[in-house]
Amino acid sequence: MDISATQAIPWRGLPLAALRALWAGPTWRSLMHLVTGAAVGSLGGIAILTLVAVGLAGLVTVVLPFAAGVGILVLSAGLTVVQRSRHAAFLNAAWPEGLYAQPVTFAPRALLATVRNPKTWRHFAYHCTAGVYGFVAAFLALTAWAAGAAMITAPLLAIGSGVGLRHWIMGVVGIGVLLAAPWVTRGLAALDALMARQLLGTSRAEALELRVTDLAASRNSTVDAADAERRRIERDLHDGAQQRLTSLAMNLGIARATLPDLPEAGTRALEQAHEEAKQVLTELRDLVRGLHPAVLEDRGLDAALSAVAARSPVPVRLRVDMDRRAARDVEAVAYFVVSEALTNAARHSGAQTAAVDVTCRGDRLHLRITDDGRGGADPHGGTGLRGLADRVRSVDGDFHLTSPLGGPTTIEAELPCAS
The missing domain is CATH 1.10.287 (Helix Hairpins)
Structure with a gap:
């Protein structure tokens, strides 16, 4: 196969692609995106500059700068909604947080958190940039279309008085400008989309936080x-x-x-x-x-663990110090941790005594199960310890096992205690 012929194949479709771009949907959606962007960006930029001027003019007072700052936050949030909607409508942009910005809350702490949030300043930077770029990009795109259309008619206007070479040159240049106008339009719209993704979208850290x-x-x-x-x-x-x-x-x-x-x-x-x-x-x-003991549902963790300790073949010293009940799923996890630990102590460790301490302090529920058995408990040994750790992690808890050879074995778990 001739390599030169193979390389020439893609170029054969360029003239047809250039003609199709003149009436292709992406071209006209990009043009509408730029035109609406000029309107929204210019109006938004003027409004922001006005509020900034009001705030600076009122520096001698406290009310005007504060009101202007709040107005800028509200305006920026509203412009974010409009700009995201515009990018989604014309450029099919997808926003991880949806089309709507977070509402501005007027509580002092919420306002302070909004001001400190880097996302607020990224949005504000885009709106300031869009106030200039939107107008310039729309002007360039419309100029390319208008100039190409005007230049292509130059030979027609000179028919009757004799067409000179410069009119033909102008007509040919006009064809080139008109064929380039769709790509100029798309390029300017793509640049705007790139800025929007960087400034109006979510950062990688924010996206990961949302995913988590x-x-x-x-x-x-x-x-x-x-x-x-x-x-x-x-x-x-x-x-x-x-x-x-x-x-x-x-x-x-x-x-x-x-x-x-x-x-x-x-x-x-x-x-x-x-x-x-x-x-x-x-x-x-x-x-x-x-599966789920009825006593745990009806009377809480203290009564359920007392029943477990009473049934245990190994004598158990139980101490439960809780000033309130924990969440239902947390109580279930705590019950199963204690029950499985005592079962392991009776079946595998040869323990003579065991102790269970359960305390709820602040927002954490602490479990400590100790036995005086032979130790050497292995989470990979099939005694259910890995399952206990998985249960604890399922409610954002921490699980620790200490079991040296010769004992004692201690299982500690911390669970969220919010009811």
Whole structure:
């Protein structure tokens, strides 16, 4: 294949592309963007300069500079809305925060925070720049269109009196200017869009902050949905299957007591069925408590942990010092941390005693679970410690494990305590 021919292929479409650009949608949207930008930028720039002049003229007072400053903030916020809307309408610009600026609040602290926010000054810088650039860009674009259209008619105007060479040259130049006008228009609009993205958009740090906020909200909704689903399953099991199993166990116990004359095989089968029904009922009660204990919902963390300590095979010293209840999801996480830690102490550490301290101070809920077992607890050893850490992190808490060989093992967790 001839390389020169291959390189020449893209150039063949340039004349047609240049002609299409004259009536292409992006060209005329860019032109409308520049024209509206000249109007909005000029009016906004005049208004800002007026407010600045009023503020400077009233420096001897306090009211006028303050009023002018607040007026500039309000005007800048309004211009941000208009400019973002204009860029979205004509240039299909996408704004991470939507088309609307944050409203200006007139409380002193809110005004001070607005003034200190770098975003406020970036927006103000764009509006000041747009007051000049908008007018200049629209003038250049309209001049290119008008000059090209006027020059291209030069040979026609000279027909009748004889067309000179300079008229033909002017006509040819006019064609070139007219063909270049769409690209000049688009280029000026693209430059305006670039400035808007840098000054009216969000910085990388702000975009990351917004992303983190969205992810936190999504995580919270997921945690809330999972917690609600656990409570629903607990209610269904408690009101349905657990009640039926209780009734079945009672009926089997009554049958054992009232049917003493059954054959030996029947008696053994009845006894086995009764014992298995009681075992299943016990396992179901443990499962229900593991999903979401009713006592935690009704009476709070103190009562729920007291029940856990009472059921623990290892003697537990429990101290709960809370002046208020924490959020429902936080209480659930605290309950499961203590319950799983005591289960691990009974099953894996060989502990003789354990201690649980729960305190709520300020906005933090502190958990400390200690046992005198053999230590060496490993989060990767399949004892559920990694799951505990994940539960704690799901509510923005901190999880720490200390378990040297020979013991003792200490689990500490800090959770948000806001109710």
